[in-house]
Amino acid sequence: MEPTDADLRRILTRVRRIACVGVSANPVRPSHYVARYLGLKGFEVWPVNPGLAGQELLGRPVSRNLAEVPVEVDMVDIFRRSEHVPPIVDAALERFPALDVIWMQIGVRHPEAAERARARGVTVIENRCPKIEYQRLFGELRMGGFATGVISSRR
Numbered sequence: 001m002e003p004t005d006a007d008l009r010r011i012l013t014r015v016r017r018i019a020c021v022g023v024s025a026n027p028v029r030p031s032h033y034v035a036r037y038l039g040l041k042g043f044e045v046w047p048v049n050p051g052l053a054g055q056e057l058l059g060r061p062v063s064r065n066l067a068e069v070p071v072e073v074d075m076v077d078i079f080r081r082s083e084h085v086p087p088i089v090d091a092a093l094e095r096f097p098a099l100d101v102i103w104m105q106i107g108v109r110h111p112e113a114a115e116r117a118r119a120r121g122v123t124v125i126e127n128r129c130p131k132i133e134y135q136r137l138f139g140e141l142r143m144g145g146f147a148t149g150v151i152s153s154r155r
Helices: 005-014 030-040 082-095 111-119 130-137
Strands: 017-021 044-048 075-078 101-104 123-125
Touching: 005 123, 005 130, 017 030, 030 044, 030 075, 030 130, 075 082, 082 101, 082 111, 101 111, 111 123
Parallel strands: 017 044, 017 075, 075 101, 101 123
Antiparallel strands: none
16 A cells, blocks of 8 residues: 555654664765754654664764654654564554654565554555655655755856
């Protein structure tokens, strides 16, 4: 069941706090620049990465796991391989009783874990990127998929 553009637009306007699981400190990694972009767009992004726990990333303390995220979040964004998804989904459902969305990044799918979340009333997006969808739906993507003003041949 693929989400419609209206579904994605509704999610991206309703969500405010995001736990980003698997975020990297390396600024060239997709997980880093997606989390950074979402933060620049006004989302409150809470980084989760056991290897960076206790450090600060993107202006917030990094949590070891979802149980350590200090606030309630609306969305969990998963930057881990598909085989790692089930325990993340289970932890998200346990930690955040009012969780609205579980979002699995491009290339990440787990139908069984997604179904468990949906059975609890959580919207699940698989194999998509919230940064790309935000740019596409709110007019930031142009020809070639580039955000204007970021990449240009003008001098």
